[in-house]
Structure formats: C-alpha cells, structure tokens
Amino acid sequence: MNDNRFNPLALVLGFLRPLDPLLLLLLAVLLGYAHVLMQSASPERLDSQITHIGIALAGMWLLAWLKPQRLLSMAVPLYLLGVVLLLAVELFGEISKGAQRWLDLGVARIQPSELMKIAMPLMLAWFFQMREGQTRLVDFILAGVLLLVPVGLILIQPDLGTSLLVAASGIYVIYFAGLSWKLLIPIVVAGVIGLGSIVAFGDTLCQPDVDWQVLREYQKQRVCTLLDPTRDPLGRGFHIIQSTIAIGSGGLTGKGWMDGTQTHLAFLPERHTDFIFAVLAEEFGLVGAVLLLVIYVLLLLRGFHIAANAPTHASRLLGGAITMIFFTYAFVNMGMVSGILPVVGVPLPFISYGGTALVTLCLGIGILMSIQRSRFAEKT
Incomplete structure (x- = not known):
C-alpha cells in the first residue's frame, strides 16, 4: 500500500x-x-x-x-542579447547623473551592462570549450575581441566600474584557458610604468590644462583625487x-x-x-x-x-x-x-x-x- x-x-x-x-x-x-x-x-x-x-x-x-551544459547552451544568445541592448543604450538610453546607462523598455527600466557580468564568462567558457585541446594564439585573439566589444560599449556610457568588472570576468576565463603568463609581462610592465609616472609626476599631470587623452575628465579627477584628496x-x-x-x-x-x-x-x-x-x-x-x-x-x-x-x-x-x-x-x-x-x-x-x-x-x-x-x- x-x-x-x-x-x-x-x-x-x-x-x-x-x-x-x-x-x-x-x-x-x-x-x-x-x-x-x-x-x-x-x-x-x-x-x-x-x-x-x-x-x-x-x-x-x-x-x-540547471546543468552547466544547459547554462553554456545559453551563452551565445545571452551574449548577443547583451551586446544588442548595449547598442540600444548608446542609441536610445536614458541619461542620469551624466551617464547613459539605462534602457526604458516600457514595463521596466534595465541596466544591460549588468547582464554582461554573467554573459561574458559564460560566452568565453563556451568559446574555449569548442576549442578544447587545440587552442591557438588566434583563439585567444578572437576571445579578446569578444571581450572588447561589450567592454568598449560600457566604457563609452561611461561606466568605468562595470567595465572593469566585465573585463575582469573575461580576462579570468582567458587566463584559465591557458594564456601564457609571458604574454602578460608587457601589459604588466606598461601598467607599472604608467602608474609610476602618474605617482612621480602627479602634480604636473593633474593640472587643469593637461588632457590625459585616454581618460575622460572625471576619470582623471578620480585618479588625481586618489593621489591627494x-x-x-x-x-x-x-x-x-x-x-x-x-x-x-x-x-x-x-x-x-x-x-x-x-x-x-x-x-x-x-x-x-x-x-x-x-x-x-x-x-x-x-x-x-x-x-x-x-x-x-x-x-x-x-x-x-x-x-x-x-x-x-x-x-x-x-x-x-x-x-x-x-x-x-x-x-x-x-x-x-x-x-x-x-x-x-x-x-x-x-x-x-x-x-x-x-x-x-x-x-x-x-x-x-x-x-x-x-x-x-x-x-x-
């Protein structure tokens, strides 16, 4: 019974x-x-x-x-959706506090850049799974392109914090996939030289008439404020x-x-x-x-x-x-x-x-x- x-x-x-x-x-x-x-x-x-x-x-x-393979099967659609929404933000997004980060869908107001924090590592994990055992340098270059597209779209909103998090999530996957640490040495050296130059010549570089070119004015001010609040x-x-x-x-x-x-x-x-x-x-x-x-x-x-x-x-x-x-x-x-x-x-x-x-x-x-x-x- x-x-x-x-x-x-x-x-x-x-x-x-x-x-x-x-x-x-x-x-x-x-x-x-x-x-x-x-x-x-x-x-x-x-x-x-x-x-x-x-x-x-x-x-x-x-x-x-959900099984991991089921999650990975969603990687490409989520990534493409995220990129399309980021493009929509650039074209039609709402401006708030000097930044264009939000998209009004009528029923809800969303920030598409947040989606990329999950979609980005999913996409790159799926990408390297397709090339498991035969990863070449060109694959790492393609992975870098997949990463740079959404990061660039987020940077121009501008949203430095979110772009750094999305970039980090992708870089971690690329590194764990087998990227040689030797290829990272030039980037690390350039970063150390750049940071050292900012610290050493901060008084000059932080003058109002100095344009940092690669950074917006508010980003420059954040670095200068860090050096001397x-x-x-x-x-x-x-x-x-x-x-x-x-x-x-x-x-x-x-x-x-x-x-x-x-x-x-x-x-x-x-x-x-x-x-x-x-x-x-x-x-x-x-x-x-x-x-x-x-x-x-x-x-x-x-x-x-x-x-x-x-x-x-x-x-x-x-x-x-x-x-x-x-x-x-x-x-x-x-x-x-x-x-x-x-x-x-x-x-x-x-x-x-x-x-x-x-x-x-x-x-x-x-x-x-x-x-x-x-x-x-x-x-x-």
Missing part, C-alpha cells in the same frame, strides 16, 4: 537538494552581516533590501537546478577623507553598533552602498573587518575547490572566473574605501545595498552550485 501522506521534511530536502551547504552557509553569514550593517547605515531601506534578497535567492536557486577636501576628496577617518576611528574593536559618528552624523557619503565597509570598520573595528575578510576567503576557497573539481573544461573555466569575480568586487571596493584605489562605484559583495549587484552575485553562487551538483551527477 502506497503512503501518500504529506511529508514536509521531504519537501524541504527536495527544495534544498541543488544547493551546496557550505556556499549557502557562507552566503547566509554575509547576508546577516549586511542586515546588521544596514540597520545602522540606512534602516529605512531594510524592507526593500529584503525584497532584493528574495529575488536574488530565487535566481540563485533556479540556476543551481586634500586638493579638494569638500568636493572630490570628501568621500575618501571621510571614509578613511571612519575606518581609522574604529580602532581594534570599533565604537559599537549604531554608535559610529561618521555614519550617524552623516559625514560618510554613500554609507549604505559603496562605502558600507567604512561603516563596518568604524562600528566593529579591525576585528569586524577581519572576520568579514575570513568569510570572503572561505567563499573564495570553496569556489576554487568547486572549479578545480568540476567535471568539464568549460565548468572549470566558468567556476574559476565566477570565483575571481567575487574577489574583484571585494578587492576593488575595500581598496577604494581605504583610499588605495580610485572611487569607481563598485559595491561590497553581498553587503552593499542594491538589487542589481546582489542578483548578479547570487546568480554567480547559483552557477557554482550547478557545477558542484553536476560533479556528483557525473559520479552517479
């Missing part, structure tokens, strides 16, 4: 089956961190952030159910100065939750988004910041473990690139908040307020879970 009684435990286990327990635990800790910080930084936004979390987790769960302490340098004051005033254990003066006296701008790490450092000190870093390191280690043990070449490329994207978000955000990198508008992963970045990052977690699930499916 069949037992058709409702079993809630079986239902819950079935719902959780595609989710990797360790990734889920680390994500829960990060979202808990975010909730605590948001209560201090911007409590009026808690309800909307909870909605963002719900949407992000739903997207993560859906991707975790006191040039304009109440204007362009205000963010960095107030952020470093907040971080330094936290000391070892912080001033206490909701007792941060920079935060609650409104000296710290964008405290709920790009500069939320400064809120953490001020209220929880070095201890709180190090604990967050430990969680990020554990997330990266788990991601690399999943990528290294993935059953296919494309899955390994995709898993490694997604994991490095998490690193890039965290490194760039903490660097700009600490005053060692220019302010480029990159949120702290899983912590900063905002739906778009959170959904994108959770979709990345879902892809890693999909890869991990496929590994066990291959064994069985």
Whole structure:
C-alpha cells in the first residue's frame, strides 16, 4: 500500500537538494552581516533590501537546478542579447547623473551592462570549450575581441566600474584557458610604468590644462583625487577623507553598533552602498573587518575547490572566473574605501545595498552550485 501522506521534511530536502551547504552557509553569514550593517547605515531601506534578497535567492536557486551544459547552451544568445541592448543604450538610453546607462523598455527600466557580468564568462567558457585541446594564439585573439566589444560599449556610457568588472570576468576565463603568463609581462610592465609616472609626476599631470587623452575628465579627477584628496577636501576628496577617518576611528574593536559618528552624523557619503565597509570598520573595528575578510576567503576557497573539481573544461573555466569575480568586487571596493584605489562605484559583495549587484552575485553562487551538483551527477 502506497503512503501518500504529506511529508514536509521531504519537501524541504527536495527544495534544498541543488544547493551546496557550505556556499549557502557562507552566503547566509554575509547576508546577516549586511542586515546588521544596514540597520545602522540606512534602516529605512531594510524592507526593500529584503525584497532584493528574495529575488536574488530565487535566481540563485533556479540556476543551481540547471546543468552547466544547459547554462553554456545559453551563452551565445545571452551574449548577443547583451551586446544588442548595449547598442540600444548608446542609441536610445536614458541619461542620469551624466551617464547613459539605462534602457526604458516600457514595463521596466534595465541596466544591460549588468547582464554582461554573467554573459561574458559564460560566452568565453563556451568559446574555449569548442576549442578544447587545440587552442591557438588566434583563439585567444578572437576571445579578446569578444571581450572588447561589450567592454568598449560600457566604457563609452561611461561606466568605468562595470567595465572593469566585465573585463575582469573575461580576462579570468582567458587566463584559465591557458594564456601564457609571458604574454602578460608587457601589459604588466606598461601598467607599472604608467602608474609610476602618474605617482612621480602627479602634480604636473593633474593640472587643469593637461588632457590625459585616454581618460575622460572625471576619470582623471578620480585618479588625481586618489593621489591627494586634500586638493579638494569638500568636493572630490570628501568621500575618501571621510571614509578613511571612519575606518581609522574604529580602532581594534570599533565604537559599537549604531554608535559610529561618521555614519550617524552623516559625514560618510554613500554609507549604505559603496562605502558600507567604512561603516563596518568604524562600528566593529579591525576585528569586524577581519572576520568579514575570513568569510570572503572561505567563499573564495570553496569556489576554487568547486572549479578545480568540476567535471568539464568549460565548468572549470566558468567556476574559476565566477570565483575571481567575487574577489574583484571585494578587492576593488575595500581598496577604494581605504583610499588605495580610485572611487569607481563598485559595491561590497553581498553587503552593499542594491538589487542589481546582489542578483548578479547570487546568480554567480547559483552557477557554482550547478557545477558542484553536476560533479556528483557525473559520479552517479
């Protein structure tokens, strides 16, 4: 006789089956961190952030159910859709705060550049899967072209932060696919020389009448502000100065939750988004910041473990690139908040307020879970 009684435990286990327990635990800790910080930084936004979390987790769960090969089969359509939408932004996009990044579809207002953060590594992982075992230099050149098209379209919006993230996601795939590190030496040398020249001759290069050619004026000002925030302490340098004051005033254990003066006296701008790490450092000190870093390191280690043990070449490329994207978000955000990198508008992963970045990052977690699930499916 069949037992058709409702079993809630079986239902819950079935719902959780595609989710990797360790990734889920680390994500829960990060979202808990975010909730605590948001209560201090911007409590009026808690309800909307909870909605963002719900949407992000739903997207993560859906991707975790899909097989990696199914995800890769969507790579070309997603990439082409992303490029078409970026072209549409250039032609018909809405201008907001001096940038043309949004596209009004009538029923919704979207930022197509966010799609490329997932579509780009998917596309290049699919591309190199088609050439597995016979990759030539021309293939790396073609991959570079595939990467430069959307990055260039995002740069002219202009959106330096998103273009860097999309570029990084593609570069990671290309490197993991077997690009010789020797080919990177000229780029690294040129970068070091360029940065050294800016530092050494900053006073001259930052004069108003000096045109940097390759950078827009606002991008030049961001670099110059990084070199010396006191040039304009109440204007362009205000963010960095107030952020470093907040971080330094936290000391070892912080001033206490909701007792941060920079935060609650409104000296710290964008405290709920790009500069939320400064809120953490001020209220929880070095201890709180190090604990967050430990969680990020554990997330990266788990991601690399999943990528290294993935059953296919494309899955390994995709898993490694997604994991490095998490690193890039965290490194760039903490660097700009600490005053060692220019302010480029990159949120702290899983912590900063905002739906778009959170959904994108959770979709990345879902892809890693999909890869991990496929590994066990291959064994069985």
